[in-house]
Amino acid sequence: MTDARALQARLDRQRQAFAAEPLPSAAIRRDRLARLARMTRHHREEIAQAIHQDVGHRAEAETRLAEVVPLLLAIRHTRRHLKRWMTPRRAAVPWRLKPGRARLYRQPLGVVGIIAPANYPWSLALMPALDALAAGNRVMIKPSEQTPTTSALLAELVERYFAPEELQVVTGDADIGRAFAALSFDHLLFTGSPRVGRKVAQAAAANLTPVTLELGGKAPAIVADDADLTHAARRIAFGKWLNAGRTCIAPDHVLIDAARLPAFIEAIRGVVKDFYPHGTASDDYSAVPGDATRSRLERLLDEARDHGCRVIELGERLELGHGAKLPPTLVIDPTANLAIMQEEVFGPWLPVIGVRDFDAALAKVADGPSPLALYAFTDDPGRRWRLLEQTRSGGVVFNDTLWHYTVPALPFGGIGESGMGAYHGEAGFLRFTHQRSVFLQARHNAAGLLDPPWRRWWLRLLGL
Template structure:
């Protein structure tokens, strides 16, 4: 990529956008809705070009997966914000602090928000945050991933067509541009990506005291309780593990199952994949791994686990290869007998590989999860209400889904975000509006200024009243 912007170029763009935001004054409801609706129109008008770019970047990406997860879900988020923004913008009344006084909370835009979006869902994870950013009356600078260059370049062209550069600007470039981008003095910065890079982003943002929203993923567990239907748990887990070939921050990273269910789990997994994908390597519905580097990383995880004693079970249908470098496709795998010294149990997988740990006592899964960094989501299969409640209160995760996987991410009324090592801050729906809004307290003093007078010297005549307060 040539002619990449340097740090001074980026600073100049941000200065111009900040000046424009201040000069324009707070965006009214109509302008906010207009920006949200133009975002929707950008996607609707150009969905086929976006799908083609996504597939070209991945080598092969399921058209259906792109339409559902990257486009339709994003449109739904934007339309939800457009429908509710006028209500969200209203000042929030509070109890009067004293006779003749008024107080309320004003919903004030932050200013210019920076967004660093990843490669796995380039549209959803760019315009998803924008649903809250625009609803809150802000403008934005977007740095899309260099790992999806065709999609990022198309995004830059389309944004320039639908938006004034002082409303939304797109910055293209490699990781060095992304690093410079994270040092800018935004009014807020959103980053979606790995925990390792997230630490660098937060460190860079701290130099300018820029508040951050970090969505970082991690190792999201699936717990199968004794009373769960193992076939249902396997099918619903693999549905998401195979979606986008497991390249999802919320994808299940490992399963914890009762030892007695292991044999049936393997049988159910083989049957489910065979029914879902009669072929993988030649099937356009099965997505490729994004790059050669990520393909090799996943193959290395398999090899490392096998060398350290794991039992690998390829779920490739028929006699198909377990993986193919030319197409960058990897068949789903179960990994049994996994141990903590294996790389696959230490890294976020981001691929169609699923380690399975067994347990014999009901308290083991909770203890195991609590001994590790807090995940972006936890998934629990089981019908006993007391056990579900115990798991819900006894573990901490960005979200908890019971008897399914990843369902929460498409519910606009729920906050989406991590906790601890899996991130900080949440958005989606009204939670995104609040995240990118300054809740500004406003107080109007009474005519007699009573609450101010109590702080004015001399204090001798005021002392009995305060002593009475403590003696009540």
């Protein structure tokens, strides 16, 4: 794939296939999803090895947990409910238009484009693809150029399991990515940073292509004074240091009562020792790839140190042949003007900020940009309700982190700065579906009573 014309040719081929079969049956769609599951299940070891090679180090168990299992669960859920989702819905008709009938027909959009990121190169390419395929669309995927081994494997396996008119993968550099975003898809989904997301949205706007943007953000974790510190530390540590913090819904920073901050630090120390007994040398701790990524993270940490923040490194930096293992690191009480509190960390640094109380933490969250995820540790129903009432976020998890992503029936998506639109489950099916309005008028009906000439007494009688 070397130029825009070749990309356009691929798109045209999928459009022609869609025109020839605009309403694939439930059986055809289920078969496509079954092949997607089979492709992932049968090649999970190759997938794990490819990601390991691209990242520098990632445990196979982590790849299965974060990329393979959620995809297979989502496919199973979708296949189970697909026929019901496809069924036309009745719509209520005003009495003046009866006995006319109204229906909503759920029809595919056409060809869907997906631009996938580097942090979870398998699941974040194929999770939206499964929703688009379930909705009856044709799909083109542009995986990240930062994961060349995984992208090549994805392209190879998709070509083996699918016809190019059904699903295909376009590999290439950033120039190919820009050309891909400029194609006239019927829908375009992008997962990545807000900076690139804005560019993708601008490129899509030229074609009036609707977009779904999954952009992450600074996901706060609030630890209330009634929370069990050991439990909170354990769940925050799991969510933060999975994939070395390179998760769009990872806890970005912690807000905790200032009086409990020292105890929380000690609890985090203990959890990190439990999770990674050999420190960064532990096989279960992932590397951070890319010189640019590591330089950005070092810049955030250096600025925090220069401004007097207490920095607690819970391990040693470990250089690898490709990538490096950066230790879990706490940054205590950084001020709001520091870059580490302005940018999404997207790495193993965890700012921990002491606040006056739970309400002060809520106020901080409400004053900031809406994150993709919000976590809170409290058993108080009143506090939970206030959080839901006073803040905005893509999703909320109480007393844990991350797991809402793996619930197939929950929509996944951002709001405001963290993106627009949601997918997963029925929400994903509808994201890539046109709900076509159909009204069927009866041969004998009362609609003629609304024909002119209009008389005021008659309009009043009809309640108009």
